Amino acid sequence: MRFLIRDRDGKFPTLFDAVLADAGIQIVLSGVRIPRMNAIMERWIRSYRHELLDRTLIWNR
Incomplete structure (x- = not known):
């Protein structure tokens, strides 16, 4: 898995993004x-x- 497409909801903390980034997964945010x-x-x-x-x-x- 190379990309994770997610919305901009507040239920995803920055730690969640950091863990995925360490695993080599790029996070793509959906439009506003x-x-x-x-x-x-x-x-x-x-x-x-x-x-x-x-x-x-x-x-x-």
């Missing part, structure tokens, strides 16, 4: 005014996986 970003990205990833797996099953026949 994007409360629905997680839902939008989950939908996009699900659609992408669905399309990719449909095509892969055809290739494997």
Whole structure:
């Protein structure tokens, strides 16, 4: 795991970030005014996986 995408919530202390940085994981913060970003990205990833797996099953026949 190289990246962790998280929001700017106060429940993540700076110690949490420090521990992950020591493990070599880069933390990427989400945008300030994007409360629905997680839902939008989950939908996009699900659609992408669905399309990719449909095509892969055809290739494997």
